[in-house]
Amino acid sequence: MMDSNDQSMLLDPQSAIGYVVGGGLRENLRVRLTIPAQQVQEGGFVIIESGDWRFYGLVTDLQLGATDPRFADEQSEARLPAELARLLHGQTLFTNLEVLPALMQEVGPEPGTPAYQRWQEEIDLGLRPETAPLPVKTIPPHHAPVRLAGPGDIAEIFGKSEKTGNFVIGYTREQGHPVCLNLDKFVQRSSGIFGATGTGKSFLTRIILAGLIHYNRASVLVYDMHNEYGFDDTASDTGKRVVGLHTKFANRLRVVGLGGGALIRGQAPDFNLEIARRDITPADIEMLTGELNLKETTPTTLDALWTDFGREWFSQFEAMRPGATIENDEGKKVPAPGSVAYWALRAGVNVMAAEGLHSKLGRLFHKEYIVEQPAADGVSEIIKALEAGQHVVLSFGRHEEDLDYLLVSNLLTRRIRDAWEKRTNDFRARGEKEPRPLVIVVEEAHKLLNRELAAQTTFSTIARELRKYYVTLLIVDQRPSQIYDEVMSQLGTRVTGWLGDEDDVRAVLSGLAGRDALRGMLARLQPKEEVLLLGWGVPMPLPVRSRRYDERFWEELLGRSGAAKRSEKDILGELGFGA
Amino acid sequence: MSLDFQQVRQQINALGELAPQRARQLAELRMLAAGLLEHHAEDLDALRQRVHTITRLHDPNLRCALPAIENPEPLNAHCPLPSLLTQATVLAADGSQIAPDRHAEVNYGLINVGAVQMRVGLPDPPVVSVQSRLMYDDDLYTPGGTITEERLSLMRDLAERRRLVELAAVFRAQTNDRSDTGAAAPLITFTDGPMELWGAKDSADSGEFERSLEQYHVALSNLHDLGATTAGYVDKPYANLVVRLLEVASLPESKLAEAKHTHPLQGVLDRELFRPLLALGERSAVFALQSRSTQRYLDDLALHFFYLNVGREGHSWLARVEIPAWVARNDLMLDNLHAVLVQQCRILGNRPYPYLLHRAHEAAVVTLEEKDQVTQMIALELRRRGVEVGEISYKQSAKTAGGKSRYTRRGRSQ
C-alpha cells in the first residue's frame, strides 16, 4: 500500500472522490467515497459541485458501511477469487464521509457557454451581486460530485497568500496547500489562541504577532509574563535558540521592563516601567480580592480611604503603622496617631478590617516597581509609543507572580483604554485623527478573565465592547473553560491546538455551529503540529498543519535580507520592464 | 357409459368360487401330462403313426407337435447350452403398421420395418435401419374391399422377412468371412412371432393371400440359399402342441374317431409341461409342426419348433422358437441359434427377450405424434396441390378432445 501521504499528493484535485448520498444541513452531509479511505482524512477540505452552486465543507467523520451486514462480517476474500472479491466489495462495502457544509458560493453556469456570458454580464452591470462565499443555507442534491479542495479553492475562501493582509498560518493536512488568516478580520474582534500546555501556543503566538507587526495596520501590546517574546529565548524541549520579536523588528518594537533597572534575559530593555502610587485606585485593589484573599469588608475600607485621601490613599495607607499604640492620659494603650487603628476609628471603619487590609496589602507595599515618584512616566511612554505606531512588549522580568500580572496589566490596560476612548470620541465628535487600532496580547487569560473577575477587569469590558474604541484582545490560554463564557463567545477568531479537557473543548467551541463534529476533530489534533481554525474570523473551520517558527518563516516573511518583501512591480522595474 | 361393476362383481365372485378347484384340477392334469411325456418319450415312430392315422382318417385339421423325421430326439430331451459363438452375425427385424383410418382427415397406411444387425463378440454397436412404406390409393384396396388389419399384418410380416433377406444378401456380398471349417460365417436371423404367415384364407382375399404366401416362401428360400439361419421367436407361448400330441397318443384305439373332441389335458400348456424339464439355457427336443396350414411349407421350409429356457437364476422363462427344416436338421445352425438366443435374452436381465428384437421393435415403432405428423404432411401436400382434404369425423374429434396441460415452470407436468 502506497504511503497515504504520497498518494494524496498525486491525487488530481479535480478528480471526484465521492458523491453525496444523504444527510442534510443539520446533521451533516453523507458522501459515498469512491476512492480508498486512506486517501481522505478527517478535517479534509472538500468541494461539492452542484449546478450553479459550489459547496465548501469539512470532513468530520468516516464510517464504514455495507449494503448488508453479512458482507461486512464474512471475509469473502478468503472464499472467492481476488477479482470477484474486489468486484463484490466495490459494490457492497463502502466508506461514507460525514461532511460539515460550511459555505456555499454561486459559480454560475459552465464557463464558455452563452448562459455563462449572460450571467457574467449581469454581474458586471450590477444586476447581480458579485459572488462570494456565503454561509450555507441549502444543500446539494443526491449524487453531487465531491472533490478535495485545490489551492485555488483554498485561496478563494481564505484569501490569496500574495495579497497583503493575508497571512499564511499553516497548510492543509492532506495536500499542504497554504491557508491564510485575514489579519484585518483578525484584529476586528478579540481573538484567542488555545491549546493544552506544551502544544506550542507561544510559538503560534510569535508567528501571529510577527504577522501582525509586519502587516503593521495595528499596534501590538504584549503582556509578556514569562519574558518569552521580546528577546531571544531557548526552547525548553529542543534547547534551540528561539528568535525574539525584538531581534527582527528592532526599529519598531519596544521591550519594556517592569521595575527600575530590571534586566530582561540579561539585556537591558528599551525602558523601564514603574508604577506611581497615586496611579493605584481602589478598584485595582478590589480586583485583587482573590489573589490577596481580601475580606468582604475591603470595599468599605477602601471607600473610606479614598474619601479621606483621594489619590494619595495608597501612599497614606502604606505610611500608617499597624498596631502602633501609645498610652493615653489614663494610662491606657490607645492607637497612636499614624496607626491604622487610629485612622480607622476616626473614619468610622472597623479596626480589625482596616488592620487586616493593611497587612494583606503588605505584599503590594513591598513591590519595588510601585514607587512614589517613577523615574519617568512609563505608562504615558507606552501609550505614546503605541499611538505612534510602535509595538510594545512589556516583560515582567523577575516579577512573575500572579499578583504582579493582575495588578500591572489591569492597571495599564485601564489607562490605555481610557486614552483610546478619548481619542475615539475626539475622532467621532470632532473629526480628529482616527485612533490606531490596538491589540493587547494577554497570556494566562483565565487569571484575568474568569467569571469572578469578569465585572472588575478592564479586559472583560474590552472584550464585550467589541471594537468600539479600537482596542481588541488576543487571548492566549490553556484553560478556556475558566474564561468567562460571555467573553469566550465574543471571540472572533479562535486558533486552537489540542485540548484534553472536555470542558475546555466545549468552551472553545461555544457559540459556533457544528460543534459536535468539530469536537472530535479537536481531540484528534496532533499536539505541536496541528491547530484548528475556528470562529467568525475564519470563513469556515479548518484544521491545518501549523507553520514552523524557524529561519525559513522569517525568510518568507521578511525576505532574505530581513527587509520587507519587494513587490512584483519593483522587481519588474529593476529588470527594466514596466512603466 | 361405464361398466356396471355390480354385474361384473357378481361374475367375478362366481369365477373365484371355482378357482381353487380348477387350480387343483390343472395341477393334476399337469402331472398327468408329465407322466405321459415320460411314458411316450421314446415312442417316436408310434407317435408319428398315430398322428398320421388321425389326420388321414378322422381329423385332417389336427394341430399338434410331431417328432421330427431327421435327427429325432426323445420327447423329454433337454439339450444344454452350446458354447458362445465368435464370428457370428445376428440380424433381427420387426415391423409396425399404421392402418388406414377412415376417421382421419386423410386415408393412408404405413408399414415400418426396423432391422438391427450386429456382430457377436465385437464392441461395435449394432447397425440400425428403418424402412418406411406409405400405402395409398390402390394400395388400400383389395378385391374384398378396403384393406383390413389382418392383411396389413400379413404384409408387414412379409416385409420383415424380406428385409432379412436384403440385409443377409448384402452381408454375404460384402464379407468373405469363413469359419474354421471353411464354411461361410454364421448368419443368424429372426423375427418376433411364429414363422407361419397368418392370413385370411377363405375370404375374397384368398387370392391375395396365396400370392403373399408365395412371396414368403421365396424369401425363406432365399435365406436358405444364403446359408442363413432363420427363426421366429415366440415370447410367453400359449401353444399346447406337444400336449395335444400326448392327448392323441393316449387315446385308446377305439376312440380315435373322437379325437377331434377329446381334450383330456385341456388347460395344460406346453411351457408348463417343459418348464420342470429344461434347466436355464436348455432347449427341448425339436418337433415338427403338424397342421393343415403348414402343409404348404414343404421340404426345406417345413416348419419345426423347440422350447427354450431363456430365464435367469431362480426364474425360468420358456420361449418357443419356430425354425424351418433346413435349420432343424443342421446341428451347427441349431446350436448357433440356441446359443445366440440365450445370449441375447440375457442382455435384458430380469425380462429376458432377445435384445436385437427389442431394438428392432423400437426402431419400427411409430408414435402417435409421428403418425399425426405424417397425416399433417400428407394433408399439407394435398392442399398445396389444390386437392381437397377431408375432415376428421366428429366421432374422432370427440375422442381426441381431452384435457389440457398448462405450461408453468413450476411443475414438470400438470
Add this chain to the structure above:
Amino acid sequence: MTQAIQIGRLLRAGTSGFVVGCRVTQLDSPSFGALVKAPAGAGYDIFGLIYDIHVDDDGLVRQLVTAEGVDESVINDNRLNRNVPLEMSVLAVGYRQGGQIYHLLPPRPPLSLDVILLCDPDELRRFTSAGRFGYFRHVLRAQDLPVGEVLAAHVQQAQRAHTAAGDPGWASRATQELITLLRDDYPTLMQVLGALSDMAAGEAVASGAAGIL
C-alpha cells in the same frame, strides 16, 4: 454454423419459457446454461437459456442394468444409436424482431416449433452484448431454478465467445451487474458468486493460466 436440434414435441410453452422434448443422440446433446434460439414466426426469434435437462426414464436401459454385466456392443449401441429422449426446460430471456434484439420477455410464446437451434458463439456474443445485461432479471426472478449454476454456466460460455472475439472483460462487467442486481439478496448473491468462482477456478486449471476472469 448453427447446430440444429431436432424437436420431437413441444410439451408446454408460455411467455416465460417452454419445455421441449427431443431426441438427440448423446454426442449432440445441448448443454446446461446454453443459449438457444427458437424461430417462432417471420423474423421473430425467441432466445432462451437451458436451465434443466432431464432424461426421461428409459425402460430398456432399466432392463439392461439388471443383467449381469453389459456387453460393450450393447453399451455402444445405447450411446451411439439410441436416441436419448431429453426433456429440456428453457427460460425465455429475450427475443429478436426486425433485426433488433430485446432483453424483454417475448411478446408471444412459441406456438409450434419445428426446430430449436443452439446459438453459435457469434450469436451468443451479439445477444449478450445488446443492452446492459437486462436479461439477467429473468434468471434472477425465476424460482425453482438453480440460479447460480445457470448463470455460471452461461457466463462461462459467453465469456469464451467474447474472449475469442477480443473482449476478455465481458465476464467482469457481467459479474459487476449481477452484484448490483443482487446487492440486497445476500444468499442468492453468494450462491451465484460461489458458482462463478468455481467456474473461474475450473477455467484457470483448464487454461493453465492464472484465471481468465
